Amino acid sequence: MFWSSLILLPVLGWLAFVPMQAAPQQGPTFEQEGVAFLQKHCVACHNEKTKRADVSLHFLKTPEDLLTHRKLVEKALRVVQSGEMPPNTKPRPAVAELDTFQKAIVGVYDHHDRNAKPDPGRVTVRRLNRTEYNNTIRDLVGVDFAPAEDFPSDDIGHGFDNIGDVLTLSPVLMERCLAAAESIVERAILANPPPPPERWMGSRYLEPGQDKPYTFRPLDKRGNQLNTPYRLGLEGDYLFRFRAFAKLIDNEPVKVAVLNGDKELKRFEITAPENKPQVFEVPVRLGVGDHRFFVKLLNPSGERNLHVEWFYLKGPMDTRPPSHKMLLESKASTEAERTREVIGRFASRAYRRPVTKEELDRLVGLAERVRKEGASWEASIQVAFQAVLVSPKFLFRLELNEQAPAGTKDGAVPLDEYALASRLSYFLWSSMPDQELFDLAAKGQLSANLEAQVKRMLKDPKSKALTENFAMQWLQLRRLKGHMPDPKLFPKADGYLLASLLKETELFFDAIVREDRSILDLIDADFTFLNERLSWHYGIVDTHGSTWSKKAKVPGKPIKGKEFVRVQLQPGEVRGGLLTQGSVLTVTSNPTRTSPVKRGRWVLEQILGTPPPPAPPDVPELDEKKVLTGSLRQQMEQHRANPACASCHAKMDPLGFAFENFDAVGAYRWKEAGQPIDASGELPDGRKFNGPNELKKILKENKDLIARNLAEKMLTYALGRGLEYYDKRPIDQIVAATAKNDYRMSVLIIEIVKSFPFRYQRAPQGVSEVSR
């Protein structure tokens, strides 16, 4: 809670931000400037006697007082920042005065927090959210069919949908979990497998296509083969058959080969006469996917030929899906042992830690009861699995930490290896740990191998979850799904374009992670990913970044079709980095026009981590009757003429104006409402820029701020809780280590994983609830 107000500080001077050290504060002190502000603006009403709104502030004199009454002070600071206080009837503090007051207070807290006792914080048990549920089921039972599709949408806290505190479990959701568990076990395990499917095909329908109504279709010199495709969903043993007779010359048999694609499976010498056609068969093992079977005449000559009646394919002989075999696999000899083995393995993976003997006894007991009532063995296992899948031990990540190493450190205990494995896998994959993580945890070697494991996990395709879930939420791009640009003004901005824009940013972020680039490349990079639709949208015509107006020195390949290709951008061109990607430019626009305010705010909030305070609750109208007129820029300038608005808008608006050459769906434009675009701006500290490239240069100078913001967002996501004051020190460490390694993405992720809050939890009875 107070964290959110503390980070308001830099907004007043993010350009002058100095990385804070755990050193005695410089600048305004609370004893002097802080107390002076209180005296001047607050204590006339909020004193011992008057106590307006039951608040008194007169006794706040020293930094110690601030620490003792932190909640009160935080709230006071918040209402002052929001302009709620002092009330309209009193003189407003000058902007500089307010700035000093905040610095004085925040300085005290900052110094305190960075020297406070380490505290790993408390993570509320996290229910698997929809994405995590789907991915976990995919990895647990090997069936990928999004069973959580019908779950109610997950609520969002601290910017993410994996926050334990806001993930609730309503009766409706519980009903869905029950139904999902049923359909999962029914799909993964077939209690009554169907007979093997059979596929018949009359020869007149075989390829090559023709239109004669043959019963027996001849193969001869002119056409010596017949074939047909099969698309198979299951691996297994199949049986291929065809029925045919031969016409011989000189009693020489007709030689025939059966092929799957270009692989010959078997040869036949056929002599069956016309009045006695024969069936020929080839048993074959086939994999999932597309196959094409051929029957080919090898020795065509004159009148010698083959007449084929039909093709037939049966299989797989075992119709149980791979998930069935995997889940029920057992070498045990008795049914009782099999039950125990199968349930124990499943529950241990589902609970993401070894199942205890008592737990297993109970589950086995359940299965045996069902079996005794007359169900098949498979059906009894299904019920036990269902019970596992609706158990809180599966639905929640409990982190009971029962196998934690002994000993505490500063009132904290290290997470046990299984809990650590889950934290890692849900952070990077949004799913359960894989076998390698489980194995390491079982041997107690995971914490010693974190760095290597993170690197391995990031290479795994499952790590795209980090892009889809972390990055897309961080950048607020999930909103694009509900965004509807005005179809009249932007007729080309259809669903396909919006989906393509989103994909571009996903691929871009993914590349930064996989190629282990600097996180500063997010701000400005010389590459992106485009498909044909986007290449038109951006006016970039080939993979070397040639534009309509400027060819690249060495022209690249044209960009065609739906597939995305990597595009090298020419130096000095307008695109490059997140800020000029259409996804971001669109999501920060209104449906009908651009919004420099939203764009500016997005930069402050998502990139720099210095959100502006919310607009004061009672913004006075510029003039009750007056309507804002002129160009967008002029209207905004009128808006800023209002001192209540000016201080924050002076920070947001110029940032947004830099991107005015991009319209509300991110396409480049030269004019707005007939007027040439003015993309210049001046920051509050006087630095001037023109257009996005110059602004990006200025932004990139704020390396520490950018890294800190990303570290905070990522740690929030990794932990599933909001950050608190005691997290400042770990954040400092993460940022410092990342900076030392050229801001490489992998270093940031590894440092988060190695950080104190990620690897520890509060000791059971140690630290009491921290609130001051």
Next chain:
Amino acid sequence: MNPLSRRTVLKGLGATIALPWLEAMGPMVAWAAPAKGETPAPNRMAFLYVPNGKNMVDWTPKKEGADFELTPILKPLANVKEYLTVLTGLTADKARANGDGGGDHARALAAFLTGCQPRKTDGTDIRAGVSIDQVAASRLADKTRLPSLEIGGEHGAMAGNCDSGYSCVYSSTMSWKSATQPLPKEVNPKLVFERLFGGPDKDRAKREATRKSVLDFVRDDTKELTNKLGGSDRRKLEEYFASIRDIELRIARAATLPPVQVPPGASKPTGIPAKYEEHLRLMADLMVLAFQADITRVITFVLANEGSNKPYPFIGVSEGHHDLSHHGNDPKKKAKIAQINIFHVQQLAYFLERLKATKEGSGNLLDHCMVVYGSGNSDGNAHNHDDLPILLAGKGCGTIKPGRHLKYPKETPLNNLWLSLLDRMDIHVAQLGDSTGHLPGLDG
């Protein structure tokens, strides 16, 4: 805009549920048959929420009492005017900042049915208060198959940061089962239908028996868990156990209550219609059905999330609703807001007319309903929470004398209205949220 003809709507619904079967269903409950019913029809309540306030000039009638005029926004309700009670002057004080700064949208919805100041937090320890519908639901739980139904016309936010430091929970949730447990709303008509009529089950009995034994098992298996967890962890577990209990009760009730048949000719909706209007009307059809078949007596329906920036291009409003609501007194923008307001009221009219057309006992369903329609914001530009736009429709089984515009003194708590509605459900609560008493005058 022309009101859609019924034909268009039905065509739009396509393979989904359509009207004729509502009539074709025949009596579904004991009191449905006219005249000789010995069981009187029960009272029902529905709460329909629309975001971002109203263009109040076009909402509030000038005249008080029975000869109030239908203002531009209320005009679509002409066919049910005799069922309307327009309530002016009610206030949701807990939607105000009260020292918490910005966030009027989040607070407006969170305080609407709770009358409690929502705790300002982006996620940690969310808290509002128990909502009026859930007070009713908990008392009526054993009477109907579902204690309550929570539905909506817009999914919860797709990204964080909903409103000035308030978690998105607040601006997308109307029903709170407890101060700490918001109830997510169902947006997909297909799933609402399944909730009303059960899943696609052939052998439900067997399935429910298995479910029951699975739930029994899980409860038994996790008994010791609660002791190992503390604080908010324990609260989450309690939520879990409460949900299990709810399901078990529902299964048990299903065994004693008469079976609910899927009405002849009705087929399950296939999903969320692409057109917002069809979506809302389909939800209205489902609400009518839920009341008619007495599957539940309490419904909340959030037409769009508070602060929603949905554009309404199909009625010529391409700008986002929230962006527009900060109209800066631009008459063009105000006119467009009124257009959106009118659109929403047209959907309300559809719902009310459906209720009125559904016979029940010697009257119709609307005679036995209390439908509240309104917003926790008054003017979207000013973000004020007094003088809210609140409309009550229905006769509440004869306990309400509608067809009037009632004005209350400034700062009359909205929660006083809720207490008075609860009374009419035979639920007597002395105080709830920030209520200061009951709202006089509803019965004339």
